[in-house]
Amino acid sequence: MSFQFRSSKKLAKLMEVYNIPTIAEVVLKGEEELTGRKPEEVRANMAKRLQIMKQSAILGKENPKKSKSGLVGGDAKKIEEVDASQLFLSEVMRKAVEYSIGVMESNARMGKIVAAPTAGSSGILPGAVLAVQECWNLSEEKAVDGLLTAAGIGIVIANIGTFSAAAAGCQAEVGASSAMAAAAVSAMRGMSAERCINAAALALKNLLGLACDPIGGLVEVPCVKRNGMGVVHALTASDMSFAGITSHIPFDEVVEAMTNIASHMGEALRETAKGGLAVTPTAKRITCQSCPHS
């Protein structure tokens, strides 16, 4: 008997065969089998990470300092202070954007964050989980369930695909984290495992092909704002799945498609700062000003 899984198909099969009701519980069993750590220990560790996520979101927002390049800082504050009644976004979405950008602003200042799954995409999952927990008044336990569900989706992406933007572009970072966040918030509001996985498929599908083209090679532009957009994307995918909209392409095949696209992607679009936004006239001008050595 093994609770390790390489695909969402296998994940669903494990739930069926062993009559396990949630993705989070399969993930906990797999973790115990792999590392010998009891579910209580794993949950406590995840709760500690949730706190670090929260701290990084708040520190990022409250710190008025710009990053070393001068490109990042102050945007989380703007979306906090805007007149919410004038926005298209719901309150949970507005808050999610604020937290997501806040974490990324911390990250750009060499602050402490939780990579989820990477540092360049570390805003999306905390943004979604913290905003939903807060606005819907959910327990910490529910938020931890969300993070464990996200981990389950992440394990599938790690096995079939990759989290490396140098290997597969931004689709492997913002795409992956958006899929994980979509599943997390779906689980937090009690959607079935099938619908959680479907939400992940919807989210990743729409971010396929996303290039990694950071200006000056910094994890700043467009990374910070892409996290702010990615979290809304994740919540939209969860809402669509909640409404019963299904992805025609199953999640595992969407991840395979991501790998296929990566094989057609030139090196310039894979974290080398040699293509896309990184080579626009404005980016070149900023690069000369802010990081004279690169």
Place this chain on the structure above:
Amino acid sequence: MKDTWSVFDIIGPVMVGPSSSHTAGACKIGYMARHILGDIPDKATIKLHGSFGEVFEGHCTDTAIIGGLLGMIPSDENLPLAYEKAKELGMEIDMESVNLGSHLHPNTVQLTLEKNGISHTITGSSLGGGSVNIIEIDKIEILLNGSFSSLLIHFESDACPLKNILELLTALPQTLVRTETKDNKNLSLFHAEIREAEIDEEIFKKMAKMPGVQWASFVPHISHYHF
């Protein structure tokens, strides 16, 4: 790519920014290399390949590798100060961007570390999300991913101390995950993966002093529960 993942490989690492592959992964490779050498190096030659060579400065890849060589882990909030600390210790650092070959992962670094006349050349790749592989030590192919601790023993194949090493190993309370032995001409590199982050010092010394053993290292894994 490894085939088993902890939830904390995915929701983690806890780290200082800005990049999991170019900062946290780079720090981890430096940390593992420092332990393969057995001490903080006096001299480090750092060859950055692919994306590592292209964008290291903005991601603080160089700082992170040096922090790792000093024994810092990715969540260490002193990591941004690594250059200054290395300077205080008088570490000699040579850094260049190179092409090590298209077969390698785009985030790869080759480190040549020296301390008291001992030198090792270690190649490691950062796979994304903070996961890393050490793929070569002194031209011997190997696979250390840092999920578990690693015991490395390099010995003259003829001396064949393996039986005695294994006897000592199995007597330890630690959980042995996997072993491999790689031969290169008349020398062999034995690698045992161990679940715990420590090893009995007396027993380790005994192994290191066995006839035919050229060097031995213990590379502790960075626990998901320590940050």
